[in-house]
Amino acid sequence: MSRLLRVGLLVLLAGCGGGGDKSSPRNLDDACSIVSQRPAYLRAMKKTERRWNVPTHVQMATIYQESKFDGDARTPVKYVLGVIPMGRQSSAFGYAQALDGTWDEYKQATGNRGARRDRIDDATDFMGWYMNLTRQRNGIPLTDARNQYLAYHEGHTGYSRGTYNSKSWLVRVADDIGRRSETYRNQLRRCR
Secondary structure: OOHHHHHHHHHHHHHHOOOOOOOOOOOOOOHHHHHHHOHHHHHHHHHHHHHHOOOHHHHHHHHHHHHOOOOOOEOOEEEEOOOEEEEEOOOOEOOOOEOHHHHHHHHHHHOOOOOOOOOHHHHHHHHHHHHHHHHHHHOOOOOOHHHHHHHHHHHHHHHHHOHHHHOHHHHHHHHHHHHHHHHHHHHHHHHO
8 A cells, every 4th residue: 555545544534533522413302312422411511510500401401592512603604795704793602602701701700711612511611600690690590491591692781681571582582492491301301
């Protein structure tokens, strides 16, 4: 076998393996399917549940809405005149779709300087931290996926001002998240 062919084969094989899988699992409507395909997701969410008391099903429903469990998720690109790219709609990135400024605040507050938004462990820990701030500042129980999401989307001040009330689409999304959270909760009970 020629040396060039061997090098090419090694490059091809290296490209096929390795690395953490940040792509979405199949069948996102089934919590049991998600955690069987990605056991690390369940471990991360359980760790966050122990540390921050945010139920796993609330985390799952929020991650579903924010990124569909895609660790590399980003907001769409904005275009001027429909063709000239002008950057992303926001700095939101990763499983939790955390904004740059909020992510920096999380890293400072928790001392988790090496945290990355495309790692499920860090993303769920961020959600636990943020949802606990929401509970402290807005009085929303950690089990209330619907209102936790509204505050997650609008920010603590926006939620307290009721900015979501003028966004009927967001209220519908939050209602869906509340239902999905309950569905995931019931499914997780059966699949353990």
